[in-house]
Amino acid sequence: MNTALKNIRRSPYQALSAIFIVSLTMFIVGVFALVTFASQEILNNFETKPQIIAYLKDGHTTEQVGGLLSSLNSTEGVKNAIYISKDDALELYKKSVGNDPVLLGTVTDWGIVTADILPASIEITAQNPESFKNIAATLEKSDIISVTPQGKKEIDYPQDVISELTKWTNAIRIGGLVLVIALTLVAILTIMTIISMKISSRRFEISTFKLMGAKNFYIIKPYLQESVIYGLGGAFIGWLGCFVTILYSTPFLAPRIGSIISFPVSLLTFATLFGALMIFGLIISFISSLFAATRFVNRSK
């Protein structure tokens, strides 16, 4: 380890550039991991919420609702279907606006918001977005579904939102993955170049060691240790970057996605990220230096 630290002290700028590139890679990997996790959470949130809402005509009977629910429950792709009465709708409304007296007393075209002016509905959770059309078809057949002035059944399903979100999540995943792979390759090549340069500059020492009977591992050990210092140091700085970024962006993110992802981000999440980045840093630094050192040592006599 002393030799490795001495090597770093001898060429601090090379060490800095290696640590910088590993830090940047680790920061991007960390941010990408958090964004992937968050987008997955958001997607899950949308997918688990009632995804189809069918508004019912006033004057429907309990039997009619029961019939519709049983036909929905026998429809393929339906996970859950529940009836929301006018009173339930008012409760949901109150929950959504909180105790704001202004909103609660909002005067609409029909007067102050009361249970009477809110429509009853059926809320359906699908097993997957692909079932939406099938479920909508069942609802279209029902006579108790409210009809718009344009003659369309009032059935809301956020097919576009879900598919857009899925598209964006996949794009983030693919884009992030490409970026991470590219940066990982850059980090590996940087460490390999630096270690190769260092080994090359100590050719005399290495050939002397070999003539003295040193095993290859004895010769490459200090270079592996040096590289691991770059990997772990870079991973720690990258993680610190992620930690600070999340910490400072929490006031911005919390009001926007706070209902989906809990803020502040838990210590467990940061600890997991720390462990993952350290392992990743260790692996890329070890592989790159092992490759560079072994290649050189095998070549020399």
Next chain:
Amino acid sequence: MIDFIHVSKSFPNGDVVLDDIDFSISPGEFVIITGKSGAGKTTIGRLLIHDLVPDKGKIVVEGMDLGKIKSQNIPVLRRKIGFAFQDFRVIPDKTVGENIVVALEIAGYDSKKIPEKVKHTLNMVGLSGKEKLFPGQLSGGELQRASIARAIAAEPPILFADEPTGNLDKETSLEIFKLLQKINSDGTTVIIATHDVTLISLNIGSHIHLEKGKIVKIEKRSEEKSEEKEDKEEKKEANK
């Protein structure tokens, strides 16, 4: 035991460095190989540690046939031969002590025993108190002693000293020669490759003289002395 059996070696440019060399060295022997520059003295050393491979012939060192040696056994062979290089090859940015530590680490010494061993070795070669000096701070004679110290630190059974008195004044040369004799008296087989023929006049040890890659003279010392050395080597082994 070292056996060179009809060994020949030439370089890629066609120069014949060794031509049908045949000799053997017994354990504990003190051998001086003489010859002019380019006679093939250093090549014998390099063949001995498998830094070079002969074109023809067979080399056997401590029971290892170098023609059949596996690559993973080359470090094992090299650890059996302490090599004091002509250009010293001491690591310039390591202190004298650190250079010896390297040799001991390579030999697999217990790290706890290394400091004591370094002290003992430096004392043996007359470099006590110079442990923390860098090679650049040493005189030619001291540098040669440091090189020898590193070669013998791990107590290899064989020491090959390549031009150990080259570029040294007569007095220092004699001191180095005496040091090598002292090492030999402890049971180590010592082989000296030198162009300094004055060492022969001291009439110590066996003598092999090379000319243009051929052995022109072999003088073996008395069997009686060899036996005496073998006894010392046995005692040394027992002490280990």
